[in-house]
Amino acid sequence: MLTLAQQLWIGLTNGMVFALIALGYTMVYGILELINFAHGDLFMLASFLALTLVGLLGLATASGPVVVVGLLGVVLACAIFAALINRTVDRVVYRPLRNAPKLAPLVSAIGVSFVFQNLGLFWGGLPLDVMGGGLAAAAPKSFPDLIPSTNLLGDGAAFRITAKDLVVIGSSLCVMVALWLFVTRSRLGKAMRATAQNPLAARLMGIDVDRVISATFLIGGALAGFAAVIYGLYVNTIKFQDGYQNGLYAFTAAVLGGIGNIPGAVVGGLVIGIVRALSDQYIGAQWQQAVVFGMLIALLVFRPQGLLGANVREKV
């Protein structure tokens, strides 16, 4: 019983990261109907930036208050970095293809994804101490353990809750609430929802659709940048292939919640996190991918509108 509860807790914490990435997928899909394949790899690049900054600032050996301030700076830098890259890619790569056949932007996004992965490989080969001195570029990089991971319930306790878990969950929730308030309350958020419902009508109502799309890519990128720092701090190892797998899991989460549906992405992320943890515990870690992808296929076949059922309407 306690094992089950522990796995649920681990799954929930992991799920927060998937949820944050899934939000980026779902927001872009809601507006452009584009599976932004490169989103996971953007997340990976941001995690490499986070590691580089942590190394340059020397946070691994700094004292408590410095670490907190430094981490806030790293989060900010990564969010801005990922947001700007995401928007630039949209401007340069996807925007010229808005009127092209639907598969063209998807193929381009796959191209961007591979370019990002390759850049991640090169980044890992930079001659920095945190990157292992640039010797083995493809090897996993260890991310310093900046937040204490001692058990808050005491050393001998059977259930394990760490400060790290609480930081991950707490900060992710704050970001999600902020996003929700932005989308439901602000003027730009309203414009986003309108564009997602019907881009043409939104344009006729005087909404600058291009600006809305740019904003969507900025916000999705910033969330991925934030998730990248959280992921590095929580998992403590990053590698250049991380983006691909986590991106696919997050995409599964977005579909699970009903793609285009913002609260759905969060729910989906948590579900994926939990499914993953349970399958690792009860089926075996080597089957993890098969379980998640099997779920994705079954979901798309039987319930393509997702659990919460967003408005999936084939536009003819």
Next chain:
Amino acid sequence: MSPALRRHAPLVLVALLVLYPLLPFLDWAVTAIFGVRLQLDRQIINVMIFAILALALNLQVGYAGLLQLGIAAFFAIGAYTTGILTVDKYPFQLGFAGALLCAPVVAGLFGLLLGAPTIRLRGDYLAIVTLGFGEMTRVVILNLENITDGPRGLNPIPEPVLPDWLRDGLDRFLPADRIDLAAIHWIVLAALVGLLILMKNLERSRAGRALVALREDELVSGCMGIDPARTKLTAFAGGAAIAGLAGALYATNLRTTAEPNTYDFSYSIMVLCCLIIGGLGSLRGVVLGALVLLSFDNLVSPLLTRALQEQLGHDSTSVFANFANWRWLIFGGALILMMRFRPGGLWPARKREVDPATKADA
């Protein structure tokens, strides 16, 4: 090029490829020119097998417009079917011919199985389903160690044997290893040429035109009496079967199924790259694409790396100094640039001119 030469160029090319195994001195010449042993004999077979795989994907993506991101799965299924039917571990031991017949059937059945429930999904969802299936297949093959020997792969797979009369004839003027090479070379070549002829005919047949019509406009072609789901499913299963054939040839050529991680997502994307670079729906383009891609990996990349490392000398351990590490930057960049500036590919499919008489009516 004069029109006559243009018309006969493919025939000349095929004739050269048929004769190639009989001319062992070509390899020595190439080795002498480039200064490295390039194993041209094996590379030609690899390019032809890759071209068959690309033709399979072309049937699905190029003609039918079904974005399939898991072609490697059907390739793997073909390879492993061959493995299971031929290696000593299992009682079947059908030999090369039997495996070559069964592999496409098994892969095609998997294609039907996956396609039947999912073919109606919208384009991008289908892409994700096939991607998921591709990764799942790889993981399952890797984990079912009792059946597939896990990371070691199934081996040794027996090589094809030429009929005795031919073997005896060749024995007189070719070394033994060259005769083995000739067998697999001719079989792969026959498969490729046969497939190209089949595809060429498909382009002009009712079924092929139905596929292209569906790709261009599903609603209209549905109204014209084409059954979208059925037509697409046929193309999907057909592509899967051809990929299975390619897998059987691949495993036979390597004499092992190779490790399961060979058949990963990036392999599927490499095949897709080959279509996009060569030209979606263009047979010449697809073969050209296979040639370009494999030449980059096996010819350009090693030669550039060698040149680069000679220049740098001391810093040769760096990631940047090995050109193989640049391949995804280059392939990914190629996908982006092709989609933006040349969506038809390097050697695009020719569009049939509309008859001026009917055009005036429209």
